[in-house]
Amino acid sequence: MVVGRNPVNGAMFMILSLVGVAGLFVLLNAFFLAVLQILVYAGAVMVLFLFIVMLLDVDVVSKRSPGNLTIAAGTVSVFLLGLGFVALLDRPQMLPEPTLLAPERLPSLETPMAFVTGIQAYGYSLFTKYMLPFQMTGLLLLVAMIGIIVLSKRFENKSV
Amino acid sequence: MDWTKVFLSILLLPLVAALVNMLFLRRNGTTAALVSITAAFFSMVLAMIALFKCTERYSVSFPWLSLGDFQASMGIYYNPMTATMLFVVTFVGFLIHVFSVGYMSDDPAKGRFFTGLSIFMFSMLGIVLADNLIMMFVFWELVGFSSYMLIAHYWNTEEARSACKKAFIMNRIGDFGMLLGIAWTYWHYKTVNLQALEVFSSQPGFVIHGGIALLLICGFIGKSAQFPLHTWLPDAMAGPTPVSALIHAATMVAAGIYFLCRIFCILDAQTLEVIVWLGSGMVVYAGICAFAQTDIKKILAYSTLSQLGYMAAAVGLGFPGLALFHTTTHAFFKALLFLGSGSVIHACHHEQDIFKMGGLFKKMPLTTALFAIGTIALCGVMFTSGYFSKDAIIEVAYFKNTPVFILLILGAFLTAGYMGRLFYVAFLGSPKSQNSEHAHESGFFMLVSLVVLAGMSLIGGYTQGWAPFARQLVSGELDTVHHQIVSLQAEGLFSVLGILPWAIGFAIALLFYGIGAKKDALQNHLPSVYSFVNQKLWFDEIYGFYVRNVQQRFADILNFCDVVLVGGLLVRGTAGLVGVVGMMARSLHVGNIHIYVYWFLAGLIIYWSFAMGYF
Amino acid sequence: MTLHSVILVAGILFITGFLGVLLRRNTLIVLMSVELMLNAVNLAFVGFSRYNNTMDGAVFVFFIITVAAAEVAVGLAILVALFRRRQTVMLDTINQLKD
């Protein structure tokens, strides 16, 4: 995706990596998120991407070597990544294997909710502790929807 | 009889009249005049009833504002002083109202004028009745305001424009000191009630604070136009003549003297000394200045200043009763003189220069005769009212303070001199201008008030005829003076001194100026002396210089600093700084998304090193 | 399954996305790369959530997915609008924001 220049190929690889991440979620016992990942990302978002790619029908652009600064930035970022790994490796004692809790155990609302695989836990969290952000997200989606409508509408008027 | 209601009616009737005039009768001058006169008349009647019937001290007080430690009240304190002044103010005020009907008959803004007169009466009566310093200050300021409005009556003339401003500001300067004095009194004596102060001061162990007294008399200096705030008074002649009469004779300038008498109990010896010298200095200074004036009203204005000097000297010598006595008689004859001059001016079609008058005795004999009565009363000719009051003050000075005595005698001599000059030049001889040739006797309203005032000028000095309660004010002090003079065996001296100054003054004026002179003899023969006198010791010039070159410059410099430093450097500078920061921030926004990525990376590095504890 | 490995994968994904943003000039691919970075963060979130044994991280992922979906929708709308106007999706030619 990063190396290839064709956006369609890129999008395909992207789907691949998203599905991979979903698999990792499954491994981490976050089944709900994995499903969500597949549905929203691989299902909706990437389809949207592909749709736009097709719609715009962008050609494969001419190759242009990146600037020195870009290369330097890339190097630095890779270096940082390496540094992070080294830092992680330095402290093996901080990495105990987390134990999994029984998925059916329901948490009480006062104490921090323990990690549970069941979907009910998400419901509890969303409608209690994260009520306000949840509402805000709803608002955000609404705003995004209106924004998209306005964006597409305005340019149509102008182009006519 | 419920005296509270009586006094309140005296006070509020003019206010009601003023309100009615202001709200409904702006265009209907004649009705407005009627309303004001009615109010003044009933005020006068009630004041007379009080004078004869209310024979005890009377006080009543209403709380007016209370905020923690600060308690202000409005109230009435009635004592012989109040009785006398009430009568004088309402009586002279009423006559001036009557006179105004004739004098202002053809003025288009009669409604406004009578509104002003009524407000003036109201504020003046407020001062007279006030039972505490705060209330007095309230009305004190109101008097200043109403005189401002009255002086500004002919508001389209340049003189009125500057005169009214000057009068108000000069008064304000005096009030500034008075305000500080009141604040100090409030906390030092813990009361501003006049009666309470009287009671306190009579208690043993009471120490008068000199600083307070000095601050308080600033109010007197401003209102009574004493040195160095006297310059507004001659200029105030820009107003209509009845106003000049009201301001000079009965009320405004007398308010200063009245105030001194009211707070006499908290004036200390040094302050009294100051007052004496202010007063006696003014007697001579104003007397000399009067010689260089050709405007009939300005001569009278300086004469007022000089007479105020007598009153101040009396207070300063410790005889407030005599000061009020002179205030009373002065109110009569000075009102007479002003109204007489108004009658002359009216007849001469607003010609005010005495060297353009002349021969008026033929055209308007009654006015001339009445004016003559006023003149002799002012000069203290035997058996007129002025004689009694003025001589009493001179006698006091004789046994109290010799230099002051000499100054006062000199003042009496000067008075006769300039009044003689005025009378000979303006009334005798032959007409010197078109205007004076066509002069005619004034109408009924003007003459009637002149006649009454002339009568009072002649008999007002016989205190035996006063109401007993008011006589308490002067009888004691007159007796003291009499005993002193008898014990010093100076009666003979005073029988001579009672005649000598005015006789010599009149004689010299007659010889020097001659009858019906066309030109000022002093200007002809001694031009240098004349011009010196005409400069009036350069007070106006000094104040003018101060205002133009000191105060205004200072203000301009501060304004410049404000605009340039605060407004320019600080504000624009801050705005500029913000702008620079903004420009720097904008240079980061190059529009290329890759650049933002670099910033992102830089932020990442900083964050990472922070997380690793390198910072 | 260790936290280690999860973070390692998340880091690699993040850097990949980052390099994509850095190197590519096609706005579509840049947007995809941003998505990839968000995914990396999601992964790390879930890992830490497991590690700390709380629900918070997992719930956050939920929000991020929602926001990302909205973001993609809006971003693509802008992109379409831009393309209609300028006939290009290349980043280096789109620098009108500067002024």
Next chain:
Amino acid sequence: MDAYYSSFIYLAVFVPLITGLMLLPMNTSAVNTTRSIALVGFVVPCIVSIWFAFGFYTSSASGEVYQALSSVDLGLEGLLGISLRFGLNGVSMPMFLLAGIVGLASGLYAIATAAHRLNLYLALLLIMLSGLMGTFASTDIFFFYFFHELALIPTFIMIGIWGGQGRRTAAMEMAVYLTLGAMISLVGLIMLYAQAPAIKTFNLIELKKYFQATGGATVLADNTFAMLLFGFGILVSLWPFHSWAPRGYAAAPSSAAMLHAGVLKKFGLYGLIQIAAPLLPIAGSQWIEVLIWLALGNIVVIGFITMAQRDLKLMVGYSSVMHMGYIFLGIATLSVAGMGGAILLMFAHGLSAALMFMLSTSVYRRTHSYDLNEMGGLGQQAPLLAGFFIAATMANIGLPGFANFWGEFTIFIALWNQYPWVVVPAATGVIISAVYGLRAVANIFFGEVSQSLKDYSKEHPITDIRLGERVPAIILLVALLAVGLYPKWMGDKLESALLKDYAKPQAVAPANVHVN
């Protein structure tokens, strides 16, 4: 009973807001409908405030100085301690009344002098009025601030759209200063909130109780007071943070200037009196000396600067800045008398400043000039305008009979008790204001008709003051006189509230011996 009373506060706050919002989408051509809707929005708060002023009882049996208390939880009470709380005490009542009266006067003036896009103009004015009523009626610090901002923002917009010369810079300068001041005071208010973790509320009454119980003599309290003092000070144009005021007012359309200079500017002073000083008396006393010096700067320096002005509107603006000095001095006494005088003067100055701004616009309408040197003799053509202008000037320079006098006088007396030497320079302001006030009157109205006025009046015949200008002027003058002639009715209400807040720290004040 309180609930019944307080429903009227809601009426006074929200009727202008609702009518203002109603006007926004109105058709510009429906002038008469616009005017009548706006009239309702202006009249209701005024009537409510007057009714409150007269129905206000001095002290209740329980010693509670607040009346018509009410609160509505908007969902933030549990989280932050914020509720929409309304209530009036003796300190806020005069301000509430002031907002009502000046609001009506400026509204009538705006209605009578049709600007272009009248519906927007009136709508903004109404929103501003709603904010003002809300500010002074709030007993919740958060909403006290919130309503202030609600009133502040329309000011900027109005200057920007309808302003006179140099409106851009003026609006910018004003916006920068006022936002800065508001930010600083907001930080101060939040610091106050943070210092009372035990009660965790923005409720002013609770905070007062808490702070009076605990004292609050800490470094933090000291800093908080400084934040509040300077934040509010900037909002009130405390010298040397004043330069936004004269220029801003000069550029502002008259109704906005009336409301801002008259009422909104009192927000900072009100905050100092109602919040900062009673909550942090000890910290306050640390800052008094600074405050006194700055206030003297307001009086003397600005006084002289006012004298140097040649432009009528700038002069009026500077004089309004100058009078703030007296109020600050009154606050600096931290005593019942001084604070009472300050509130009286705030009330009076609000009215007289509004009147001055209004009348100077009226003068401009007739002469098309603000240049004092070019004018002259207007009194002949417009005697009634001259009369109103003189009355306004006299009120402004503190003539007895107008409320200003009692304010200034009380402040001087109160100040003398603690700082006698400060009174001397402060009282020179009495002379200074007379000098510039009377000069303006003399230059505009007295004397002969000036050449430029003659030239101008040839083409534009000069008329006297019209009914639409007369009515608001009379409203303002009557209010000034009502307090000026008999200040006790307002003074008693003030005293009852102030005694509760300021009696304790002033225990050392000498008892006032009064002999009657």
